[in-house]
Amino acid sequence: MDETGTQVDEKLEIPQLESSRRRTVVLAIVALAAAAALAAYFLTRGPETNPYRGAQVTRASIVKEIRVTGHVELTEQVEVPSPIQGQLVAVVVEPGDEVEEGEILAHLDRVSVETAFLVAQSELQVARSRVAEAEAAAQRAARSFERTRRLSAKGLASASDLENARSEMAKARANLAAAKAERDASTERTSLKGRDRDGADIVAPRAGLVLEVPPHTGMMVGPSNRLFRIGAPLDQMHVQAPIGEADIGEMAEGLSAKFEVPTYPGRVFDATVAHISPDPKTEHGAIFYTVTLTADNPDHVLLPGMTAQVRIKAAEVDDVLAVREATLRFTPEGAPSAPARSRVWRINGTELEEIPVKAGLSDGAMTEVRPVDEGSIEVDDEIAIGLALDGAGSTAAPSLSLRGHR
Secondary structure (H helix, E strand, O other), rough: OOOOOOOOOOHHHHHHHHHHHHHHHHHHHHHHHHHHHHHHHHHHHHOOOOEEEEEEOOOEEEEEEEEEEEEEEEEEEEEOOOOEEEEEEEEEOOOOOOEEEEEEEEEHHHHHHHHHHHHHHHHHHHHHHHHHHHHHHHHHHHHHHHHHHHHHHHOOHHHHHHHHHHHHHHHHHHHHHHHHHHHHHHHHHHHHHHHHHOOOOEEOOOEEEEEEEOOOOOEEEEEOOOOOEEOOOOOOOEEEEEOOOHHHOOOOOEEEEEEEOOOOOOOOEEEEEEEEEOOOOOEOOEEEOOOOOOEEOOOOOOOOOOOOEEEEEEEEEEEEEEEEEHHHHHOOOOOOOHHHHEEEEEEEEOOOOOOOOEEEEOOEEEEEEEOOOOOOOOOEEEEEEOOHHHHHHHHOOOOOOEEOOO
């Protein structure tokens, strides 16, 4: 009830008051949020800055590595035939076996070995008979020539007769020499066959790893048949690496290298360049040369055929001025043209200063630089590498002056 005695409806006035208060609180919150956003904008925007990204000059050691994919191989392989004709009756090794020099690989049928010896003896007798016949023919030709020479001196034989006699004597002597060579070879074969009779075995000519054996026994074999293949011991391995023609000029025997194989992730093996093949290979239109590296393998974990990710150290420099490789490729808009990789751009406040340099060794990321004017760049100088990006990801428009260093 008011002063006039009229009764007031309090239930209507209270909700209107509460609604007004809520609107006031919401407006206050919105105002605070806007102020915070505006403050954050100005705080993060900061003063006007150079629109270029930079990278500092450092002193560093730079190693240039040539990276290729190669394969692990044995250092040497030898093929082992049968020393004589004969029937293969037993093979006593398997692929993967390690053998010593002289170790028995297989046995031949003893009967066939004896037959081979008898054949060799017969061939030797024939060769000796041919030598005797050739000696007799050579003596006759020599006597004939001497007789013709005396007659020619008396005018009783023509010059043509004398020349024919000389030719026959030379032919007879050549036949004698050939007969003696065949006799000597037959003698050696007979001697070998005689030794084979004492043990009809095929033996390893060197120590190493058995890679290949005959497919089955019972077949007739001889010197023209490859029966076994033996690789050098696993203590040292080769890595064959294909090097492109652009990099082959940097290869030299003795360079150090490292490689990894997928079988042992994280394990790094050391290697050394041992040989550079001068024979070019072509694959998919690209020319490359095979470089052979040697690697110690004392625990025999490296096996033939493994894939090797190779890094060959082609060159190295220590404690030199170095910049990011990208700084040598960067040219600001409006800058005069210049030879590639012949300058960098130092950031001086809101200006860029052109610094002529000579680029040296590069590892692909960092590059040695030698300033044309000594002292024109120093460690910690900021070198432009590209345009900065604004918050939206677009390129900021530069407003700079370019000041050339001469």
